Every structure is written in structure tokens, then in C-alpha cells.
Amino acid sequence: MFGSLYSVFLGAIYQALEAVPQVKASDIKPYLQILGSIQDNRLLQRFEVDIQARIEDVKEQVKISADAGYHKTFKELESRPGVNRALPLLLMTDEIEKWAKSLNKAFPESVLG
């Protein structure tokens, strides 16, 4: 039962993380609290061998979202009118730094850490 509960919540997180890199901590916090208390239960580690694979799935999802987010943003910046080719790149660095800052603030500790 613990195992399936955990999977359900990981699935929910999986969906919430699709908003990365602009994801808000408030979207995920409730899930994390529940996940944390489930994970503290040692029963889970005894019986749920599949969890590690699910966690890798979530990591993969974060990467995919980050990749998509980057390309979407850069495309937007690039399609703005103007001959200055350095400008989209400069604006992109601002975006990346903004993402890193807000994510660092939103997740001061590793998710599930």
C-alpha cells in the first residue's frame, strides 16, 4: 500500500514538474511534504524496489522540461525584431540566471533529499 501511494504521488510531482524551469515551489510543496513522510517510513524501502526507477523518471522529466523551456524561450527572444544578434543571447543569460535563482530559492534542499 505504501508503495502504490508513493507511486501516485510521484506521478503527481511528475506532472507538476512539467512547468520547470518556471515552476513555483507552492505548486510542489504539498506533494513534497507527503512524499517526505512516506519516505521516512522504512517499510517502503523494504518492499518497493521500483522507487529508484520512478525517481530516475522524475529526473528525466525535469531535464526534458528544462530543454523544452530553453528552446521555447530562446525562440521567443530570437523572433523579436532587430539586427543585433547578441541581444537574444544576452537576454537568454538573464533568463537562465533568473531560473537558477528562483529554483534555488524554491528548492533550497534537494527534492526527496
Added chain:
Amino acid sequence: MGEVVEQSVPRICSRVIPVLLWSYDDITDIGECRQIDVVSLVVDIVVPLFLMELDASSKRLWQDSMSGPTPDVPIEDLFSLYKRTKVMMDMYNAFCPKSVHSALTRPNSFNHPRTAAMLSLTLPASLSHMSDNGWSTRITRHLSGYKP
């Protein structure tokens, strides 16, 4: 009565010891594997993407910055691009110290093709000693938060 106790002690031990070992494995498992560090994952993806983008357009940028008296790309923008790229690399090294690319983007080893592309803008060497932009300290704090 005493005989029963003597018998049950080794039996309890033989049950308890594997469990102790097993839970120790679990602890290290939590420490090393069961982590999803969102910031690292995202930075690990987007910064290399940016560097590739920069690499691909560096020649064009360089040409555009020399196109006539009023170039399409002001040279100041190339300087700020250089500075911003350094910020990106510092961020990358701080958030993803274990990443495979990390050694290549370290500030003191500009021998990677991507970073070399940026440097091919022939900036004076003195510019490469940028002051700390504050990321390092922030990130040390970040890292110390989850280091096992």
C-alpha cells in the same frame, strides 16, 4: 529459565544484525541516490545549450560587430556577452560540480572549443579575471545543504 535466555540471545542477534546492516545501506542510499536536485538538473541542461548556441553564432557575431561604422552588433554587447558567459559558467560549475562538462568550463581552463570560441573574440587577458559575482558563496551554501 536461564537456559531459555541463553538460547534466545544468539537468535535475536542473528536477526537484528542483518537488519542493522540493511538499514545502514538504506541510509547511504538516501544520502547518495535518492535526490532530485532540480536546480542542478536544470542548469546542467540549459547552460550547455546556451554555450552551444553561442558557439554556433560566435563567428557571425564577430563579423556583425565589424560591419561598417555603425555595426549591427555594438562591440559593447560582445563585452557584456563575455561577462554574462562567465556568469553562466560560474553558475554551471557551482551547481553541477560533478557533471562531465564541469572541468571543461572551469574558469581557469579556457581550452574547451566552446569557451575558446568566446575567447576568440580576442579579449585582453586582463578581462578574464572577473571579480566574483556572488554565485560562489551562494552556491557553497546551496551545496552544503545537501552534501551527504
